Amino acid sequence: MTGVQTCALPISIAKINAAVGSEFRCGLRQTFAFGAYRACLIGTPGIAVKDVTVAFVGNSHAQMYAPLVSDVLKETGQEAILVHLNGCVPMPDINISRECLVEAAKNVTAVEALPHVRLVILATTWKLTDPMVTPSGKVLRSEVPSVFSASLDRLIDRFEKDGKSVVLIGPIAYPNYDVASIVGRQLAYGHPVEEPLFRPEGEYRAEYGDILSHFASRKDIIFIRPDEVQCVDGKCDFFRDGTPLFADSDHLSQASLNVFRPVIEPALLRSVRNSLN
Secondary structure, three states: OOOOOHHHOOHHHHHHHHHHOOOOOOOHHEEEEEEEEEEEEEEOOOOOOHOOOOEEEEOOOHHHOHHHHHHHHHOHHHHHHHEEOOOOOOOOOOOOOOHHHHHHHHHHHHHHHHOOOOOEEEEEOOOOOOOOOOOOOEEEOOOOHHHHHHHHHHHHHHHHHHHEEEEEEEEOOOOOOHHHHHHHHHOOOOOOOOOEEEEEEHHHHHHHHHHHHHHHHHHOOEEEEEEHHHOOOOOEEEEEEEEEEHHHOOEEOOHHHHHHHHHHHHHHHHHHHHHOO
């Protein structure tokens, strides 16, 4: 990917700096012990944990979508438990480490034990070049994309066999550098911006095309495609109208969620309403 000079980016340093570290996180006072780690509640307040009907399961890449999910839940009068195992992926049979495997398994079991959950929303990191570990300790490298996909399939099947509907939020194109912080500093000091402000869509499709096709073909789930709004005219943007979509190297900023709202909110709203019938 080629660098981009400052002239290619409308200069609004304050707007760029405001995005730094601005992804959503559960407030410390709102979190409570759950499963292997902790959780928080989002949506319509006042519903006891044991009575929630929606579980939002994943890691910090689930947390970053929480404001959108919360808006849908408020519209439908529902509350969800946000189960965020940060630093891991949610699957209990492959993960980033053996410790993550144990913790993910505890979280899945804890969600299954909630008596009224009828809908599970899954969102996770989709970094298919990172090595994964199996319960036996085997490290997976080149086969990660297919193994990652198969592991998610098994987790979805497990929730469905437990009587739950599943929504899966798909991958986005990551910048893999601290977009807002680095670009903001470079502009502030009058330096050219050499880091890419987008990823070529062809590169993104080459990496994720098979996974996108696979989960889109699963008619038993709702598969949400945030890449459909991030990738436009051959580019998967890291900036949109001079504003960073990312708070850091891979988390969406809260302000940028409105860019993704048109593709995420209607699908979530339909899923939540269907789960209540």
